[in-house]
Amino acid sequence: MLRTRIITALILAPIVIGILIYAPKPLMGLFFLLCATACLLETLSFMLPAFENRLAGKHVDTIVTKASGETHTKIFAPETRRPMLITVGLAWCMFLLMIFGGAEGAFGSLVAGILATIMVGCFLADDVQLGAARSISMVFSLAYSVLPWVAVWQIYLMAPHSRYILLVVIIVWCGDTGGYFGGRMLGGKVFGDRKLAPKISPKKTWEGAVCGLLLSIVV
Numbered sequence: 001m002l003r004t005r006i007i008t009a010l011i012l013a014p015i016v017i018g019i020l021i022y023a024p025k026p027l028m029g030l031f032f033l034l035c036a037t038a039c040l041l042e043t044l045s046f047m048l049p050a051f052e053n054r055l056a057g058k059h060v061d062t063i064v065t066k067a068s069g070e071t072h073t074k075i076f077a078p079e080t081r082r083p084m085l086i087t088v089g090l091a092w093c094m095f096l097l098m099i100f101g102g103a104e105g106a107f108g109s110l111v112a113g114i115l116a117t118i119m120v121g122c123f124l125a126d127d128v129q130l131g132a133a134r135s136i137s138m139v140f141s142l143a144y145s146v147l148p149w150v151a152v153w154q155i156y157l158m159a160p161h162s163r164y165i166l167l168v169v170i171i172v173w174c175g176d177t178g179g180y181f182g183g184r185m186l187g188g189k190v191f192g193d194r195k196l197a198p199k200i201s202p203k204k205t206w207e208g209a210v211c212g213l214l215l216s217i218v219v
Contacts, residue, residue, distance in 0.1 A: 004051075017038075020161075033096075036145060037088055037092070038081075039148075039149070040087065043141040043144055044084045044141045047140060048084065048134065048138075051134070051136055051137040052134065055078075055133035055136070083138060090117055094112075094142070094150075097112075117135065117142060118135045118138075120133035120135075121137075121138045121139075122134075152165065152168075173219055174215045175216040177215065178213075179204075179211060182207050182210065182211020183203070183205045187207050189207065190210075191205070191206040191207060192204055
């Protein structure tokens with residue numbers, strides 16, 4: 001695991017840093033947009049069935065990952081294909097309006113996007129419960145997956161050569177590195193057998209979380 005991390009860092013770190021420093025503005029905007037799209041598709045793949053099953057009692061076809069036993073939605077299953085693609089289209093519109101409209105147009109684009117998402121979610125459903133479930137899941141997915149990348153774009157514009165983006169990346173790397181080594185060296189020695197989130201990631205420890213946070217603060 002450690003060897004894989006080191007090799008990955010040695011190969012990817014120069015590439016990522018070079019892209020952030022030297023890539024032209026339109027290319028960076030496209031890159032952030034593609035990242036937001038990938039995050040949105042992944043979020044929708046579990047948000048749509050979760051809300052539809054719970055609020056509307058609607059069964060959505062799922063697949064099970066053999067290694068972890070986790071359940072995921074078939075991304076292009078008939079039940080989710082149309083709302084997912086429409087949500088992605090709305091996200092593209094929101095993101096592009098925020099990019100070309102600047103900070104002044106960001107709030108208006110956000111409000112318009114949320115209202116459009118709610119309306120689309122309602123019109124795509126056959127009943128009130130399903131409409132509410134789809135609207136909530138689509139709005140939450142947009143907020144959770146797209147807005148952070150809009151914030152990243154605004155941070156990118158704050159200084160030349162992606163200085164603040166590089167700072168964010170370095171802080172994240174330090175947090176991950178501190179968490180990894182802190183968990184390996186101190187795991188279970190300070191907080192005992194208490195795990196950070198055993199149902200989500202059984203190997204994560206409180207010691208690793210604290211070490212990662214402290215290293216990020218120091219940097």
